[in-house]
Amino acid sequence: MMQRRTILLLPFAAAACSSSAPPRVFDALHYDYLDPLSLDVGVIDIDDHWRATSPNDVGDQSPARPVPSLVTMARDRLKPGGAAGRAVFTITSASVIKTDDSLVGNFGTRVDIYDAGNTRVGYAEARVGRTRTGLGSRAEFTGLLYDFVKAMTDAMNVELEFQVRHALKDLLATGANAPALPAPVMQQTLAPPKR
Numbered sequence: 001m002m003q004r005r006t007i008l009l010l011p012f013a014a015a016a017c018s019s020s021a022p023p024r025v026f027d028a029l030h031y032d033y034l035d036p037l038s039l040d041v042g043v044i045d046i047d048d049h050w051r052a053t054s055p056n057d058v059g060d061q062s063p064a065r066p067v068p069s070l071v072t073m074a075r076d077r078l079k080p081g082g083a084a085g086r087a088v089f090t091i092t093s094a095s096v097i098k099t100d101d102s103l104v105g106n107f108g109t110r111v112d113i114y115d116a117g118n119t120r121v122g123y124a125e126a127r128v129g130r131t132r133t134g135l136g137s138r139a140e141f142t143g144l145l146y147d148f149v150k151a152m153t154d155a156m157n158v159e160l161e162f163q164v165r166h167a168l169k170d171l172l173a174t175g176a177n178a179p180a181l182p183a184p185v186m187q188q189t190l191a192p193p194k195r
Contacts, residue, residue, distance in 0.1 A: 024143055026063035026064060026142075026143075026146050028064065028072070029069045029072055029073070029150060029153055030072060030076055031072070031073050031076035031077050031157055032076040034076070034077060034157075036076075036077055036078070036079040037077050037079065037161060037164050037165070038079050038080075038172060038173040039078060039079070039080060039081060039082065039087045039111075039113065039164075039168070039171060039172060039173060040081060040082035040085070040113075040171050040172065040173040040174075041080050041081075041082045041087045041114075041171075041173075042082055042083055042084050042085060042086065043080055043086045044074075044079070044080050044086065044087045044088075044089060045087070045088045045089070046071055046074055046075070046088075046089045047088060047089065047090040047091065048067055048068075048070075048071050049091075050067060050091040050094055052094075052095060054095065054097055056097050056098050056099065057095050057096060057098075058096055058097070058103070058145060059094060059095065059096035059149065061145060062142075062145040062146050062148070062149045063145075064149045064153070065149070066094035066096060066105075066107065066149055066152070066153070067091060067094050069149060069150075069153045070094055070109060070153060071091070073153055073156065073157050073160075074089040074109070077160070077161065078111070078164075080173075081172075081173025082173050084115070084116040085113065085114055085115045085116050085121075086113075087112065087113050087114070088111070088112045088114070089109065089110075090109065090111075091107075091108070092108035092109060092110055092125075093106050093107055093108035094107055095107075096145070096149060096152075098135075101133060101134060101135055102131060102132060102133040102135070103130075103131065103132040103135065103144075103145070104129075104131050105129060105130045105131070105148060105149075105152045106128075106129045107127065107128050107152050107153070107156045108126070109125070109126050109127075109156060110123060110124070110125045111123060111124045111160075111163075111164060111168065113168060113171050122168050122170070122171050123167065123168075124160075124164045124166070124167035124168050125167075126159040126160040126162075126163045126164075127159070128152060128155040128156050128159050130148070130151065130152055130155065132144070132148055
């Protein structure tokens with residue numbers, strides 16, 4: 001009788017042990033581990049007023065929404081390193097459009113530099129686009145959307161740095177107000193290994 005009860009309880013014990021995997025954790029996106037882009041201005045303003053116009057835009061359904069992610073990227077990467085003037089970081093596009101079985105993303109940003117007299121003296125624009133086909137199941141969509149927005153924001157981070165260093169190279173801060181660069185790596189010749 002005891003043996004029979006054990007056999008009858010085994011399916012229930014197996015069912016209790018086979019619980020679903022823990023839910024995925026979606027980390028906020030940050031870029032403060034990278035060297036900042038120090039602009040020769042006293043202040044940096046952020047214009048985050050871009051809003052989706054398409055009813056098919058699903059960006060705000062992502063655990064990392066496009067506009068806040070781009071704002072965080074700008075705050076982490078762009079730093080004031082001058083005494084006067086201002087920079088304005090503007091989000092010109094942050095769309096993630098869902099069609100039948102694909103996502104189409106378009107992110108755009110611009111950095112405008114103004115001198116102390118409020119005359120624009122330079123600007124840089126950065127754009128990235130990406131398409132993903134095959135959206136999987138409804139249960140997988142949140143994770144897929146997070147990964148898509150993260151990949152788009154990572155690409156924008158790289159493109160923005162390239163455009164700022166290219167178009168605003170004369171407006172990057174140098175001197176006492178600029179953030180200190182990391183110490184150079186020292187080099188030393190090592191003896192060959194002993195045999």
